[in-house]
Amino acid sequence: MNKAFIFLKLHRVLEGARILKKAVLFLICFLFCFVVLFGISPPLHMQVTSSVNGLTPIESLGKNLFFDTNLSTPPGMACSACHAPETGFTGPNSTLNANGAVYPGTVDTRFSARAPPTAEYAGESPVLYYNETKFQWIGGMFFDGRATGWMLGDPLAEQAQGPFLNPVEQNNPNSSVVVQRVMLSGYADLFEEVWGNISLNDVTKAYDKIAFSIAAYERSSEVNPFSSKYDAYLDGTSGLTELETQGLTLFEGKAMCSSCHPSELGPSGTHPLFTDFTYWNLGIPKNPENPFYNVSSEFNPDGLNYIDYGLGAFLKNASYPQSVYEPALGTFKVPTLRNVDLRPTPEFVKSYGHNGFFQSLEDIVHFYNTRDVGNWSEPEVYVNLDTMNMGNLNLNLNEERAIVAYLKTLNDGYNPESSGSLVSVVLIGALVVVLFCLVVFVVFKKYKIRQKTTDLTKDVRSWREIVLFLKLNLL
Ligand code: HEC
Numbered sequence: 363m364n365k366a367f368i369f370l371k372l373h374r375v376l377e378g379a380r381i382l383k384k385a386v387l388f389l390i391c392f393l394f395c396f397v398v399l400f401g402i403s404p405p406l407h408m409q410v411t412s413s414v415n416g417l418t419p420i421e422s423l424g425k426n427l428f429f430d431t432n433l434s435t436p437p438g439m440a441c442s443a444c445h446a447p448e449t450g451f452t453g454p455n456s457t458l459n460a461n462g463a464v465y466p467g468t469v470d471t472r473f474s475a476r477a478p479p480t481a482e483y484a485g486e487s488p489v490l491y492y493n494e495t496k497f498q499w500i501g502g503m504f505f506d507g508r509a510t511g512w513m514l515g516d517p518l519a520e521q522a523q524g525p526f527l528n529p530v531e532q533n534n535p536n537s538s539v540v541v542q543r544v545m546l547s548g549y550a551d552l553f554e555e556v557w558g559n560i561s562l563n564d565v566t567k568a569y570d571k572i573a574f575s576i577a578a579y580e581r582s583s584e585v586n587p588f589s590s591k592y593d594a595y596l597d598g599t600s601g602l603t604e605l606e607t608q609g610l611t612l613f614e615g616k617a618m619c620s621s622c623h624p625s626e627l628g629p630s631g632t633h634p635l636f637t638d639f640t641y642w643n644l645g646i647p648k649n650p651e652n653p654f655y656n657v658s659s660e661f662n663p664d665g666l667n668y669i670d671y672g673l674g675a676f677l678k679n680a681s682y683p684q685s686v687y688e689p690a691l692g693t694f695k696v697p698t699l700r701n702v703d704l705r706p707t708p709e710f711v712k713s714y715g716h717n718g719f720f721q722s723l724e725d726i727v728h729f730y731n732t733r734d735v736g737n738w739s740e741p742e743v744y745v746n747l748d749t750m751n752m753g754n755l756n757l758n759l760n761e762e763r764a765i766v767a768y769l770k771t772l773n774d775g776y777n778p779e780s781s782g783s784l785v786s787v788v789l790i791g792a793l794v795v796v797l798f799c800l801v802v803f804v805v806f807k808k809y810k811i812r813q814k815t816t817d818l819t820k821d822v823r824s825w826r827e828i829v830l831f832l833k834l835n836l837l
Pocket residue numbers: 428439440441442443444445465466467468474476477478479480481484502503504505506518521522523525526530531532576695697
């Protein structure tokens with residue numbers, strides 16, 4: 363066989379292998395850079411739509427409990443039936459929201475008197491107390507503060523013990539049934555990992571641990587992502603439109619919203635929660651569509667005459683004297699406004715107010731503006747009506763619209779169109795450049811080999827030379 367020919371072939375194979383090696387190295391380097399750049403700090407649009415940080419074991423346990431449909435009697439109803447992520451952890455049924463807004467329990471003929479508020483951003487509410495200087499009750503959980511935190515030292519955990527045993531919600535006969543179901547669940551091992559071996563054996567302690575786990579999930583960054591457009595605005599990474607800016611100015615000024623729904627950064631840079639956890643009577647009318655008026659007298663002895671006295675009723679039931687409960691009659695806790703507009707589709711109806719009286723943000727803002735001068739039904743409770751901060755704000759329709767536009771900037775999962783597409787453009791651009799370089803590299807090399815090999819074939823004389831060549835190239 364022709365030595366020169368073999369030599370030529372070998373040479374080509376080796377050159378090819380070298381190019382391949384270089385190309386692979388190049389690709390590895392590129393992938394490495396890609397992972398470092400985008401793996402450690404994922405693009406903004408990925409950060410805000412997926413859960414930001416992984417959950418800790420106790421948060422993950424709480425999440426399992428929160429979404430477990432087996433923890434009701436009969437089974438089928440989880441906390442998430444009334445607090446779903448896609449609506450900002452409020453009621454996920456548009457038809458229900460539009461018609462009465464109060465959700466049935468797992469026994470579907472039973473209703474409570476109130477619409478589900480969000481379970482997000484609730485973890486900072488302090489243990490319920492009376493502030494002697496402000497003459498105000500502050501903190502606790504539920505619209506009426508009855509999950510005070512006085513027993514567990516944590517209102518959010520104390521709240522989580524309510525629904526499981528509430529006959530109009532998850533309807534379990536006792537805490538032992540709930541603990542039993544957790545014991546048989548797929549996450550029983552996780553429970554013991556978090557709380558220790560045999561931690562499910564003592565029912566009373568285990569029931570508290572269930573509550574603390576749920577509260578941990580409700581305080582997690584998955585449930586409190588602080589990822590709204592307004593958060594980006596406070597961080598200086600996004601602007602607001604003209605209308606939104608006008609809304610913000612009104613919210614903090616003429617419309618006085620921020621006096622109860624604080625919207626400014628805290629002293630140490632903490633982002634606002636839009637509630638100061640105080641209680642007010644806004645004079646919201648009865649919601650005639652509230653199904654509670656028609657439930658059996660076992661749950662509503664007053665029937666159509668039922669009046670929701672909020673915090674005052676709780677304090678009265680808790681045996682406080684008249685001088686204490688009377689000023690609280692008809693007052694309800696200020697809810698957060700975060701995710702107040704979050705909905706799965708634009709047509710999806712959300713309800714607002716403790717009894718779901720309002721079906722849109724436009725409605726409730728118009729109510730704040732015109733309660734005392736407009737055509738509204740009478741307040742459900744007349745005493746303790748707030749007339750200092752609302753009722754006749756003198757806003758025109760454009761100003762009302764601006765406030766609504768601002769409220770919509772409080773939805774988590776802000777996905778700035780520009781930054782999302784910017785990231786894609788950069789990525790595609792980088793890929794094109796890399797491919798181009800690769801092609802140039804290969805073509806150039808091939809050209810060089812051909813030149814070299816044609817020169818070489820002339821000089822090759824012996825096998826020794828070929829061996830020498832191989833040695834040189836392989837080492
Ligand atoms: C049948 C619907 C329903 C189910 C199921 C349900 N909730 Fe609620 N949730 C409500 C309603 C209604 C309220 C307001 C009740 C009130 O104020 O009296 C509420 C209030 C709350 C609040 C208080 C928020 C605040 O700011 O005061 C939290 C937190 C909460 N629920 C979490 C949970 C958890 C955790 C579970 C499961 C253990 C659960 N909910 C199950 C309907 C439900």
